[in-house]
Amino acid sequence: MPTLAFNHLSYTYPGADNPALTDLTLNLADGASLAIIGPSGCGKSTLLQLAAGLIQPTAGTLTIDGAPLLAPRRQTAFILQNHGLLPWKTALENAALGLIIAGTPRITAFQRAQTALTRLGLADFVQAWPRELSGGQIQRVALARALAADCDLLLADEALSALDALAREDLQQLLLQLWREQGYTQVLVTHDVDEAAFLGQRVLVMTPCSRPTHPSTLLDNPYMGQRDSDGFVALTRQLRELLKPCPHEDEQ
Amino acid sequence: MRRLAGYLGATLALLALWWLASLALRTPALPAPPAALASFVAELPALIPQAGTSLARIVMAMALGTGLALPLGLMIGRSRSLDALATPLLYLLYPIPKVVFLPVLLVLFGLGNAPKIILIGLVIFFQTLITARDAARNIAPEYLRVARSLGATKTQVARHVVVPATLPEVFTALRINAGTAIAILFLAESIAGASGLGYYIVEAWGMLNYAAMFAGIIAMALLGVVLYEALTLAERALIRWK
Numbered sequence A: 001m002p003t004l005a006f007n008h009l010s011y012t013y014p015g016a017d018n019p020a021l022t023d024l025t026l027n028l029a030d031g032a033s034l035a036i037i038g039p040s041g042c043g044k045s046t047l048l049q050l051a052a053g054l055i056q057p058t059a060g061t062l063t064i065d066g067a068p069l070l071a072p073r074r075q076t077a078f079i080l081q082n083h084g085l086l087p088w089k090t091a092l093e094n095a096a097l098g099l100i101i102a103g104t105p106r107i108t109a110f111q112r113a114q115t116a117l118t119r120l121g122l123a124d125f126v127q128a129w130p131r132e133l134s135g136g137q138i139q140r141v142a143l144a145r146a147l148a149a150d151c152d153l154l155l156a157d158e159a160l161s162a163l164d165a166l167a168r169e170d171l172q173q174l175l176l177q178l179w180r181e182q183g184y185t186q187v188l189v190t191h192d193v194d195e196a197a198f199l200g201q202r203v204l205v206m207t208p209c210s211r212p213t214h215p216s217t218l219l220d221n222p223y224m225g226q227r228d229s230d231g232f233v234a235l236t237r238q239l240r241e242l243l244k245p246c247p248h249e250d251e252q
Numbered sequence B: 001m002r003r004l005a006g007y008l009g010a011t012l013a014l015l016a017l018w019w020l021a022s023l024a025l026r027t028p029a030l031p032a033p034p035a036a037l038a039s040f041v042a043e044l045p046a047l048i049p050q051a052g053t054s055l056a057r058i059v060m061a062m063a064l065g066t067g068l069a070l071p072l073g074l075m076i077g078r079s080r081s082l083d084a085l086a087t088p089l090l091y092l093l094y095p096i097p098k099v100v101f102l103p104v105l106l107v108l109f110g111l112g113n114a115p116k117i118i119l120i121g122l123v124i125f126f127q128t129l130i131t132a133r134d135a136a137r138n139i140a141p142e143y144l145r146v147a148r149s150l151g152a153t154k155t156q157v158a159r160h161v162v163v164p165a166t167l168p169e170v171f172t173a174l175r176i177n178a179g180t181a182i183a184i185l186f187l188a189e190s191i192a193g194a195s196g197l198g199y200y201i202v203e204a205w206g207m208l209n210y211a212a213m214f215a216g217i218i219a220m221a222l223l224g225v226v227l228y229e230a231l232t233l234a235e236r237a238l239i240r241w242k
Ligand SMILES: Nc1ncnc2c1ncn2[C@@H]1O[C@H](COP(=O)(O)OP(=O)(O)O)[C@@H](O)[C@H]1O
Pocket: A013, A014, A016, A019, A020, A021, A038, A039, A040, A041, A042, A043, A044, A045, A046, A047
Protein backbone atom coordinates (compact mmCIF):
# COMPACT_ATOMS: atom_id res chain seq x y z
CA MET A 1 0.00 0.00 0.00
CA PRO A 2 1.30 3.41 -0.90
CA THR A 3 2.17 6.44 1.15
CA LEU A 4 1.42 9.77 -0.48
CA ALA A 5 3.39 12.95 0.08
CA PHE A 6 2.24 16.34 -1.17
CA ASN A 7 5.10 18.78 -0.82
CA HIS A 8 4.39 22.48 -1.42
CA LEU A 9 2.11 21.26 -4.18
CA SER A 10 0.70 23.92 -6.52
CA TYR A 11 -1.08 23.84 -9.82
CA THR A 12 -1.96 26.59 -12.28
CA TYR A 13 -4.04 25.66 -15.34
CA PRO A 14 -2.44 26.60 -18.64
CA GLY A 15 -3.39 30.18 -19.44
CA ALA A 16 -5.03 30.81 -16.04
CA ASP A 17 -4.05 33.88 -14.03
CA ASN A 18 -4.48 32.41 -10.56
CA PRO A 19 -3.34 29.05 -9.30
CA ALA A 20 -6.13 26.50 -8.77
CA LEU A 21 -4.18 24.98 -5.89
CA THR A 22 -1.49 26.68 -3.81
CA ASP A 23 1.26 25.26 -1.65
CA LEU A 24 -0.33 22.18 -0.16
CA THR A 25 1.89 20.10 2.09
CA LEU A 26 0.52 16.89 3.51
CA ASN A 27 1.60 13.32 4.17
CA LEU A 28 -0.72 10.36 3.94
CA ALA A 29 0.33 7.14 5.62
CA ASP A 30 -0.15 3.79 4.03
CA GLY A 31 -3.80 2.75 4.40
CA ALA A 32 -4.93 6.15 5.61
CA SER A 33 -8.26 7.75 4.82
CA LEU A 34 -8.38 11.46 4.08
CA ALA A 35 -11.58 13.38 3.49
CA ILE A 36 -11.34 16.74 1.76
CA ILE A 37 -14.05 19.32 2.11
CA GLY A 38 -14.28 22.89 0.88
CA PRO A 39 -16.35 25.29 -1.18
CA SER A 40 -16.51 24.82 -4.89
CA GLY A 41 -13.61 26.26 -6.84
CA CYS A 42 -11.06 25.83 -4.05
CA GLY A 43 -9.07 23.22 -5.95
CA LYS A 44 -10.35 19.87 -4.66
CA SER A 45 -10.81 18.30 -8.08
CA THR A 46 -7.48 19.69 -9.19
CA LEU A 47 -5.81 18.03 -6.21
CA LEU A 48 -7.38 14.68 -7.06
CA GLN A 49 -6.33 14.94 -10.70
CA LEU A 50 -2.80 15.56 -9.50
CA ALA A 51 -3.02 12.55 -7.20
CA ALA A 52 -4.31 10.47 -10.11
CA GLY A 53 -1.35 11.50 -12.22
CA LEU A 54 -3.62 13.04 -14.86
CA ILE A 55 -1.90 16.42 -14.55
CA GLN A 56 1.58 17.36 -13.34
CA PRO A 57 2.23 19.92 -10.57
CA THR A 58 3.40 23.33 -11.75
CA ALA A 59 5.29 23.75 -8.47
CA GLY A 60 6.15 21.45 -5.60
CA THR A 61 6.10 17.68 -5.75
CA LEU A 62 3.76 14.77 -5.32
CA THR A 63 5.35 11.44 -4.51
CA ILE A 64 3.91 7.99 -4.05
CA ASP A 65 6.15 5.69 -2.02
CA GLY A 66 8.89 8.24 -2.44
CA ALA A 67 8.82 8.38 -6.24
CA PRO A 68 7.35 11.33 -8.16
CA LEU A 69 4.07 10.45 -9.84
CA LEU A 70 4.57 11.03 -13.56
CA ALA A 71 1.62 9.16 -15.09
CA PRO A 72 -1.60 7.45 -13.98
CA ARG A 73 -0.98 4.23 -12.04
CA ARG A 74 -2.89 1.06 -12.62
CA GLN A 75 -3.63 0.47 -8.95
CA THR A 76 -5.18 3.87 -8.47
CA ALA A 77 -8.96 3.92 -8.78
CA PHE A 78 -10.64 7.21 -9.57
CA ILE A 79 -14.37 7.52 -8.93
CA LEU A 80 -16.19 10.55 -10.32
CA GLN A 81 -19.59 12.02 -9.62
CA ASN A 82 -20.89 11.46 -13.14
CA HIS A 83 -19.57 9.86 -16.28
CA GLY A 84 -17.59 7.33 -14.27
CA LEU A 85 -18.93 4.51 -16.41
CA LEU A 86 -18.68 4.26 -20.16
CA PRO A 87 -22.28 4.10 -21.42
CA TRP A 88 -21.37 1.72 -24.25
CA LYS A 89 -20.11 -0.96 -21.87
CA THR A 90 -22.21 -3.25 -19.67
CA ALA A 91 -21.79 -3.23 -15.88
CA LEU A 92 -19.51 -6.24 -16.24
CA GLU A 93 -17.40 -4.66 -18.99
CA ASN A 94 -17.16 -1.44 -17.01
CA ALA A 95 -16.10 -3.27 -13.86
CA ALA A 96 -13.50 -5.22 -15.84
CA LEU A 97 -12.16 -2.18 -17.70
CA GLY A 98 -9.25 -1.47 -15.37
CA LEU A 99 -8.02 -5.04 -15.65
CA ILE A 100 -8.53 -5.18 -19.42
CA ILE A 101 -6.52 -1.99 -19.86
CA ALA A 102 -3.83 -3.44 -17.63
CA GLY A 103 -3.58 -6.36 -20.04
CA THR A 104 -5.25 -9.04 -17.90
CA PRO A 105 -6.64 -11.87 -20.03
CA ARG A 106 -10.34 -11.26 -20.70
CA ILE A 107 -11.60 -14.41 -18.97
CA THR A 108 -9.73 -13.61 -15.75
CA ALA A 109 -10.76 -9.96 -15.92
CA PHE A 110 -14.44 -10.81 -16.34
CA GLN A 111 -14.31 -13.41 -13.58
CA ARG A 112 -12.83 -10.94 -11.14
CA ALA A 113 -15.26 -8.22 -12.20
CA GLN A 114 -18.14 -10.64 -11.70
CA THR A 115 -16.89 -11.49 -8.19
CA ALA A 116 -16.56 -7.79 -7.32
CA LEU A 117 -20.04 -6.97 -8.66
CA THR A 118 -21.50 -9.83 -6.66
CA ARG A 119 -19.71 -8.64 -3.54
CA LEU A 120 -21.33 -5.22 -4.04
CA GLY A 121 -24.81 -6.65 -4.49
CA LEU A 122 -25.03 -6.32 -8.26
CA ALA A 123 -25.11 -9.98 -9.25
CA ASP A 124 -28.38 -9.44 -11.11
CA PHE A 125 -27.12 -6.42 -13.05
CA VAL A 126 -24.00 -7.83 -14.60
CA GLN A 127 -25.30 -7.48 -18.17
CA ALA A 128 -27.14 -4.17 -17.59
CA TRP A 129 -26.20 -1.01 -19.50
CA PRO A 130 -25.39 2.04 -17.36
CA ARG A 131 -28.58 3.79 -18.52
CA GLU A 132 -30.54 0.97 -16.88
CA LEU A 133 -28.88 1.47 -13.47
CA SER A 134 -29.73 3.84 -10.62
CA GLY A 135 -27.19 6.42 -9.45
CA GLY A 136 -26.29 4.25 -6.46
CA GLN A 137 -25.82 1.17 -8.65
CA ILE A 138 -23.61 3.13 -11.04
CA GLN A 139 -21.30 4.15 -8.20
CA ARG A 140 -21.24 0.53 -7.02
CA VAL A 141 -20.06 -0.55 -10.46
CA ALA A 142 -17.32 2.09 -10.27
CA LEU A 143 -16.34 0.66 -6.87
CA ALA A 144 -16.44 -2.84 -8.29
CA ARG A 145 -13.93 -1.70 -10.92
CA ALA A 146 -11.63 -0.57 -8.10
CA LEU A 147 -12.07 -3.84 -6.19
CA ALA A 148 -11.61 -6.02 -9.26
CA ALA A 149 -8.36 -4.26 -10.09
CA ASP A 150 -7.23 -4.73 -6.50
CA CYS A 151 -6.52 -1.04 -6.19
CA ASP A 152 -4.29 0.29 -3.42
CA LEU A 153 -5.32 3.94 -3.75
CA LEU A 154 -8.92 5.07 -4.06
CA LEU A 155 -9.66 8.63 -5.16
CA ALA A 156 -13.27 9.79 -5.17
CA ASP A 157 -14.45 13.19 -6.40
CA GLU A 158 -17.88 13.96 -4.92
CA ALA A 159 -18.73 10.39 -5.83
CA LEU A 160 -21.93 10.35 -3.79
CA SER A 161 -23.13 13.91 -4.37
CA ALA A 162 -25.70 13.04 -7.00
CA LEU A 163 -27.37 10.35 -4.90
CA ASP A 164 -30.51 10.67 -2.80
CA ALA A 165 -30.03 10.61 0.98
CA LEU A 166 -30.79 6.92 1.46
CA ALA A 167 -28.52 5.69 -1.31
CA ARG A 168 -25.81 8.05 -0.10
CA GLU A 169 -25.79 6.68 3.47
CA ASP A 170 -25.83 3.20 2.05
CA LEU A 171 -22.79 3.89 -0.08
CA GLN A 172 -20.99 5.70 2.75
CA GLN A 173 -21.40 2.58 4.87
CA LEU A 174 -20.13 0.46 2.01
CA LEU A 175 -17.11 2.71 1.44
CA LEU A 176 -16.20 2.49 5.12
CA GLN A 177 -16.58 -1.29 5.13
CA LEU A 178 -14.51 -1.77 1.99
CA TRP A 179 -11.76 0.52 3.19
CA ARG A 180 -11.50 -1.39 6.50
CA GLU A 181 -11.62 -4.72 4.75
CA GLN A 182 -9.24 -3.97 1.84
CA GLY A 183 -6.80 -1.67 3.59
CA TYR A 184 -6.23 0.68 0.65
CA THR A 185 -5.32 4.33 1.05
CA GLN A 186 -8.16 6.67 0.15
CA VAL A 187 -8.72 10.34 -0.59
CA LEU A 188 -12.37 11.34 -0.74
CA VAL A 189 -13.56 14.75 -1.84
CA THR A 190 -17.00 15.73 -0.62
CA HIS A 191 -19.06 18.83 0.00
CA ASP A 192 -21.01 17.09 2.72
CA VAL A 193 -19.81 17.77 6.29
CA ASP A 194 -21.42 14.58 7.57
CA GLU A 195 -19.76 12.48 4.91
CA ALA A 196 -16.35 13.97 5.60
CA ALA A 197 -16.67 13.19 9.30
CA PHE A 198 -17.96 9.70 8.61
CA LEU A 199 -15.30 8.62 6.13
CA GLY A 200 -12.17 10.63 6.96
CA GLN A 201 -9.60 9.55 9.55
CA ARG A 202 -8.40 13.03 8.90
CA VAL A 203 -10.37 15.86 7.34
CA LEU A 204 -8.70 18.51 5.24
CA VAL A 205 -10.76 21.67 5.20
CA MET A 206 -9.83 23.81 2.24
CA THR A 207 -11.41 26.95 3.57
CA PRO A 208 -12.69 29.81 1.47
CA CYS A 209 -9.78 31.78 2.97
CA SER A 210 -7.07 29.35 1.95
CA ARG A 211 -4.44 31.92 1.07
CA PRO A 212 -0.89 31.68 2.38
CA THR A 213 -2.02 33.73 5.36
CA HIS A 214 -5.02 31.46 5.96
CA PRO A 215 -3.84 27.94 5.32
CA SER A 216 -6.16 24.98 5.00
CA THR A 217 -6.94 23.19 8.23
CA LEU A 218 -6.22 19.53 8.85
CA LEU A 219 -8.28 17.88 11.58
CA ASP A 220 -7.82 14.48 13.17
CA ASN A 221 -11.02 12.54 13.40
CA PRO A 222 -11.22 9.74 15.97
CA TYR A 223 -14.98 9.57 15.36
CA MET A 224 -14.78 8.16 11.86
CA GLY A 225 -17.69 5.82 11.24
CA GLN A 226 -19.48 6.76 14.45
CA ARG A 227 -22.36 8.89 13.30
CA ASP A 228 -24.41 10.26 16.23
CA SER A 229 -21.58 10.04 18.78
CA ASP A 230 -21.05 13.31 20.65
CA GLY A 231 -17.58 13.73 19.25
CA PHE A 232 -18.86 13.21 15.71
CA VAL A 233 -21.53 15.84 16.13
CA ALA A 234 -19.01 18.27 17.62
CA LEU A 235 -16.67 17.70 14.70
CA THR A 236 -19.36 18.37 12.13
CA ARG A 237 -20.18 21.59 13.99
CA GLN A 238 -16.51 22.60 13.89
CA LEU A 239 -16.36 21.81 10.16
CA ARG A 240 -19.41 23.96 9.47
CA GLU A 241 -17.80 26.80 11.39
CA LEU A 242 -14.61 26.53 9.34
CA LEU A 243 -16.55 26.51 6.09
CA LYS A 244 -18.40 29.76 6.77
CA PRO A 245 -17.47 32.32 4.12
CA CYS A 246 -14.85 34.70 5.47
CA PRO A 247 -15.92 38.35 5.48
CA HIS A 248 -12.67 39.96 4.39
CA GLU A 249 -12.06 37.72 1.39
CA ASP A 250 -13.10 40.29 -1.22
CA GLU A 251 -10.85 42.99 0.10
CA GLN A 252 -7.65 41.00 -0.18
CA MET B 1 -44.16 -5.92 -38.68
CA ARG B 2 -44.79 -2.26 -37.98
CA ARG B 3 -41.96 -1.32 -40.35
CA LEU B 4 -43.53 -3.46 -43.05
CA ALA B 5 -46.86 -1.73 -42.52
CA GLY B 6 -45.02 1.59 -42.73
CA TYR B 7 -43.50 0.67 -46.08
CA LEU B 8 -46.87 -0.55 -47.32
CA GLY B 9 -48.55 2.72 -46.34
CA ALA B 10 -45.80 4.84 -47.86
CA THR B 11 -45.90 2.83 -51.09
CA LEU B 12 -49.68 3.16 -51.40
CA ALA B 13 -49.51 6.91 -50.76
CA LEU B 14 -46.77 7.34 -53.37
CA LEU B 15 -48.65 5.25 -55.93
CA ALA B 16 -51.78 7.32 -55.38
CA LEU B 17 -49.89 10.59 -55.86
CA TRP B 18 -48.14 9.23 -58.89
CA TRP B 19 -51.42 8.05 -60.40
CA LEU B 20 -53.06 11.41 -59.81
CA ALA B 21 -50.12 13.21 -61.37
CA SER B 22 -50.11 10.98 -64.43
CA LEU B 23 -53.89 11.47 -64.85
CA ALA B 24 -53.49 15.23 -64.57
CA LEU B 25 -50.47 15.58 -66.85
CA ARG B 26 -51.55 13.06 -69.49
CA THR B 27 -48.11 12.76 -71.00
CA PRO B 28 -46.34 9.55 -72.04
CA ALA B 29 -43.32 10.78 -70.01
CA LEU B 30 -45.22 9.95 -66.84
CA PRO B 31 -46.91 6.57 -67.32
CA ALA B 32 -49.59 5.42 -64.88
CA PRO B 33 -48.37 3.07 -62.10
CA PRO B 34 -49.94 -0.13 -63.51
CA ALA B 35 -48.03 0.25 -66.77
CA ALA B 36 -44.78 0.98 -64.97
CA LEU B 37 -45.26 -1.91 -62.52
CA ALA B 38 -46.09 -4.30 -65.34
CA SER B 39 -42.95 -3.20 -67.13
CA PHE B 40 -40.97 -3.56 -63.85
CA VAL B 41 -42.07 -7.21 -63.57
CA ALA B 42 -41.43 -7.88 -67.25
CA GLU B 43 -38.02 -6.24 -67.12
CA LEU B 44 -36.92 -7.96 -63.89
CA PRO B 45 -34.55 -10.38 -65.65
CA ALA B 46 -32.79 -7.40 -67.22
CA LEU B 47 -33.02 -5.21 -64.12
CA ILE B 48 -31.59 -7.61 -61.56
CA PRO B 49 -28.07 -7.83 -63.01
CA GLN B 50 -27.99 -4.05 -63.54
CA ALA B 51 -29.11 -3.48 -59.95
CA GLY B 52 -26.44 -5.94 -58.79
CA THR B 53 -23.77 -3.99 -60.68
CA SER B 54 -24.95 -0.69 -59.17
CA LEU B 55 -25.17 -2.12 -55.65
CA ALA B 56 -21.67 -3.56 -55.90
CA ARG B 57 -20.31 -0.17 -57.00
CA ILE B 58 -22.01 1.61 -54.12
CA VAL B 59 -20.88 -0.90 -51.52
CA MET B 60 -17.29 -0.74 -52.77
CA ALA B 61 -17.34 3.05 -52.86
CA MET B 62 -18.81 3.28 -49.38
CA ALA B 63 -16.30 0.78 -48.00
CA LEU B 64 -13.44 2.66 -49.63
CA GLY B 65 -14.56 6.19 -48.69
CA THR B 66 -15.63 5.32 -45.16
CA GLY B 67 -12.73 2.99 -44.53
CA LEU B 68 -10.21 5.72 -45.34
CA ALA B 69 -12.06 8.69 -43.88
CA LEU B 70 -13.09 7.16 -40.55
CA PRO B 71 -9.68 6.52 -38.96
CA LEU B 72 -8.31 9.72 -40.47
CA GLY B 73 -11.24 11.85 -39.27
CA LEU B 74 -11.11 10.41 -35.76
CA MET B 75 -7.38 11.09 -35.56
CA ILE B 76 -7.78 14.66 -36.81
CA GLY B 77 -10.54 15.24 -34.26
CA ARG B 78 -8.36 14.01 -31.42
CA SER B 79 -5.11 15.72 -32.34
CA ARG B 80 -4.81 19.47 -32.26
CA SER B 81 -1.69 19.58 -34.43
CA LEU B 82 -3.15 17.25 -37.04
CA ASP B 83 -6.33 19.33 -37.00
CA ALA B 84 -4.41 22.54 -37.62
CA LEU B 85 -2.72 20.88 -40.56
CA ALA B 86 -5.67 19.10 -42.14
CA THR B 87 -8.65 21.36 -41.56
CA PRO B 88 -7.65 24.25 -43.87
CA LEU B 89 -6.98 21.73 -46.62
CA LEU B 90 -10.29 20.06 -45.89
CA TYR B 91 -12.21 23.34 -46.06
CA LEU B 92 -10.57 24.19 -49.38
CA LEU B 93 -11.45 20.85 -50.94
CA TYR B 94 -14.80 20.09 -49.33
CA PRO B 95 -16.97 22.66 -51.17
CA ILE B 96 -15.69 21.65 -54.63
CA PRO B 97 -18.37 19.49 -56.27
CA LYS B 98 -16.45 16.27 -56.79
CA VAL B 99 -18.41 15.56 -59.96
CA VAL B 100 -16.13 18.00 -61.79
CA PHE B 101 -13.40 15.37 -61.44
CA LEU B 102 -15.42 12.85 -63.48
CA PRO B 103 -13.80 13.79 -66.83
CA VAL B 104 -10.33 13.44 -65.32
CA LEU B 105 -11.27 10.11 -63.74
CA LEU B 106 -12.66 8.90 -67.06
CA VAL B 107 -9.44 9.78 -68.83
CA LEU B 108 -7.37 8.12 -66.13
CA PHE B 109 -9.45 4.99 -65.51
CA GLY B 110 -11.55 4.44 -68.61
CA LEU B 111 -15.26 3.66 -68.68
CA GLY B 112 -15.31 0.70 -66.30
CA ASN B 113 -16.10 0.41 -62.60
CA ALA B 114 -13.06 2.24 -61.29
CA PRO B 115 -13.94 5.89 -62.11
CA LYS B 116 -17.47 5.49 -60.75
CA ILE B 117 -16.33 3.87 -57.53
CA ILE B 118 -13.62 6.47 -57.07
CA LEU B 119 -15.98 9.38 -57.70
CA ILE B 120 -18.58 8.14 -55.21
CA GLY B 121 -15.83 7.18 -52.77
CA LEU B 122 -14.40 10.69 -53.00
CA VAL B 123 -17.69 12.36 -52.11
CA ILE B 124 -18.24 9.94 -49.22
CA PHE B 125 -14.67 10.39 -48.05
CA PHE B 126 -15.09 14.12 -47.45
CA GLN B 127 -18.52 13.85 -45.83
CA THR B 128 -17.35 11.11 -43.49
CA LEU B 129 -14.09 12.85 -42.69
CA ILE B 130 -15.88 15.94 -41.44
CA THR B 131 -18.49 14.00 -39.45
CA ALA B 132 -15.86 11.77 -37.86
CA ARG B 133 -13.65 14.73 -37.02
CA ASP B 134 -16.47 16.63 -35.34
CA ALA B 135 -17.70 13.58 -33.48
CA ALA B 136 -14.20 12.88 -32.15
CA ARG B 137 -13.78 16.51 -31.10
CA ASN B 138 -17.00 16.46 -29.13
CA ILE B 139 -16.41 13.39 -26.99
CA ALA B 140 -17.17 14.27 -23.35
CA PRO B 141 -13.78 14.76 -21.67
CA GLU B 142 -15.03 12.78 -18.68
CA TYR B 143 -15.13 9.60 -20.75
CA LEU B 144 -11.59 10.16 -21.92
CA ARG B 145 -10.54 10.74 -18.32
CA VAL B 146 -12.06 7.42 -17.26
CA ALA B 147 -9.81 5.56 -19.67
CA ARG B 148 -6.74 7.71 -19.07
CA SER B 149 -7.00 7.47 -15.30
CA LEU B 150 -6.86 3.70 -15.71
CA GLY B 151 -3.58 4.12 -17.54
CA ALA B 152 -4.93 3.48 -21.05
CA THR B 153 -2.53 3.92 -23.97
CA LYS B 154 -3.58 5.95 -27.01
CA THR B 155 -4.66 2.82 -28.85
CA GLN B 156 -6.68 1.70 -25.83
CA VAL B 157 -8.34 5.12 -25.54
CA ALA B 158 -9.25 4.87 -29.23
CA ARG B 159 -10.63 1.38 -28.83
CA HIS B 160 -12.55 1.79 -25.56
CA VAL B 161 -13.68 5.42 -25.91
CA VAL B 162 -13.18 7.20 -29.24
CA VAL B 163 -14.61 4.56 -31.58
CA PRO B 164 -17.65 3.53 -29.50
CA ALA B 165 -18.42 7.13 -28.52
CA THR B 166 -18.52 8.28 -32.15
CA LEU B 167 -20.27 5.24 -33.61
CA PRO B 168 -23.81 6.70 -33.48
CA GLU B 169 -22.68 9.73 -35.48
CA VAL B 170 -20.80 7.50 -37.88
CA PHE B 171 -24.03 5.65 -38.64
CA THR B 172 -25.82 8.93 -39.27
CA ALA B 173 -23.05 9.77 -41.73
CA LEU B 174 -23.37 6.36 -43.37
CA ARG B 175 -27.09 6.87 -43.94
CA ILE B 176 -26.52 10.26 -45.50
CA ASN B 177 -23.72 8.70 -47.55
CA ALA B 178 -26.06 6.02 -48.89
CA GLY B 179 -28.38 8.67 -50.32
CA THR B 180 -25.53 10.69 -51.77
CA ALA B 181 -23.97 7.55 -53.23
CA ILE B 182 -27.10 6.66 -55.19
CA ALA B 183 -27.42 10.18 -56.58
CA ILE B 184 -23.78 10.33 -57.70
CA LEU B 185 -23.97 6.78 -59.01
CA PHE B 186 -26.86 7.71 -61.29
CA LEU B 187 -24.89 10.62 -62.63
CA ALA B 188 -21.75 8.58 -63.24
CA GLU B 189 -23.56 5.66 -64.80
CA SER B 190 -25.67 7.82 -67.06
CA ILE B 191 -22.76 9.92 -68.31
CA ALA B 192 -20.26 7.16 -68.83
CA GLY B 193 -20.65 3.44 -69.06
CA ALA B 194 -22.73 0.62 -70.37
CA SER B 195 -24.04 -0.99 -67.21
CA GLY B 196 -25.87 -0.27 -64.01
CA LEU B 197 -29.30 1.14 -63.21
CA GLY B 198 -28.32 4.68 -64.20
CA TYR B 199 -27.32 3.46 -67.64
CA TYR B 200 -30.51 1.40 -67.90
CA ILE B 201 -32.72 4.39 -67.05
CA VAL B 202 -31.03 6.74 -69.49
CA GLU B 203 -31.10 4.08 -72.23
CA ALA B 204 -34.85 3.59 -71.78
CA TRP B 205 -35.31 7.33 -71.77
CA GLY B 206 -33.36 7.64 -75.02
CA MET B 207 -35.66 5.09 -76.64
CA LEU B 208 -38.67 6.91 -75.25
CA ASN B 209 -39.62 3.71 -73.45
CA TYR B 210 -41.05 5.50 -70.42
CA ALA B 211 -42.54 2.39 -68.85
CA ALA B 212 -39.09 0.77 -68.80
CA MET B 213 -37.55 3.98 -67.55
CA PHE B 214 -39.91 3.97 -64.57
CA ALA B 215 -39.18 0.31 -63.98
CA GLY B 216 -35.55 1.41 -63.58
CA ILE B 217 -36.54 4.19 -61.22
CA ILE B 218 -38.52 1.74 -59.09
CA ALA B 219 -35.48 -0.52 -58.98
CA MET B 220 -33.34 2.38 -57.84
CA ALA B 221 -35.76 3.23 -55.04
CA LEU B 222 -35.66 -0.39 -53.93
CA LEU B 223 -31.87 -0.29 -53.99
CA GLY B 224 -32.04 2.63 -51.55
CA VAL B 225 -34.40 0.73 -49.27
CA VAL B 226 -32.05 -2.24 -49.23
CA LEU B 227 -29.10 -0.01 -48.31
CA TYR B 228 -30.92 1.87 -45.56
CA GLU B 229 -32.34 -1.28 -44.05
CA ALA B 230 -28.94 -2.99 -44.08
CA LEU B 231 -27.47 0.02 -42.26
CA THR B 232 -30.28 -0.03 -39.71
CA LEU B 233 -29.68 -3.72 -39.02
CA ALA B 234 -25.95 -3.14 -38.61
CA GLU B 235 -26.59 -0.18 -36.32
CA ARG B 236 -28.91 -2.22 -34.11
CA ALA B 237 -26.35 -4.97 -33.82
CA LEU B 238 -23.46 -2.62 -33.01
CA ILE B 239 -25.14 0.00 -30.82
CA ARG B 240 -27.18 -1.79 -28.21
CA TRP B 241 -26.43 0.56 -25.33
CA LYS B 242 -28.58 3.55 -26.37
N1 LIG C 1 -9.55 23.01 -16.96
C1 LIG C 1 -9.43 24.17 -16.27
N2 LIG C 1 -8.86 25.25 -16.85
C2 LIG C 1 -8.73 26.42 -16.18
N3 LIG C 1 -9.14 26.60 -14.92
C3 LIG C 1 -9.71 25.56 -14.27
C4 LIG C 1 -9.89 24.30 -14.92
N4 LIG C 1 -10.49 23.46 -14.04
C5 LIG C 1 -10.68 24.17 -12.92
N5 LIG C 1 -10.21 25.43 -13.04
C6 LIG C 1 -10.22 26.48 -12.00
O1 LIG C 1 -9.40 26.05 -10.94
C7 LIG C 1 -10.02 26.33 -9.71
C8 LIG C 1 -10.18 25.07 -8.92
O2 LIG C 1 -11.08 24.22 -9.59
P1 LIG C 1 -11.46 22.77 -9.06
O3 LIG C 1 -10.23 22.04 -8.71
O4 LIG C 1 -12.36 22.16 -10.04
O5 LIG C 1 -12.26 23.14 -7.73
P2 LIG C 1 -13.28 22.28 -6.88
O6 LIG C 1 -13.21 20.87 -7.32
O7 LIG C 1 -12.84 22.48 -5.47
O8 LIG C 1 -14.63 22.87 -7.09
C9 LIG C 1 -11.32 27.04 -10.01
O9 LIG C 1 -11.11 28.42 -9.88
C10 LIG C 1 -11.60 26.67 -11.43
O10 LIG C 1 -12.28 27.70 -12.09
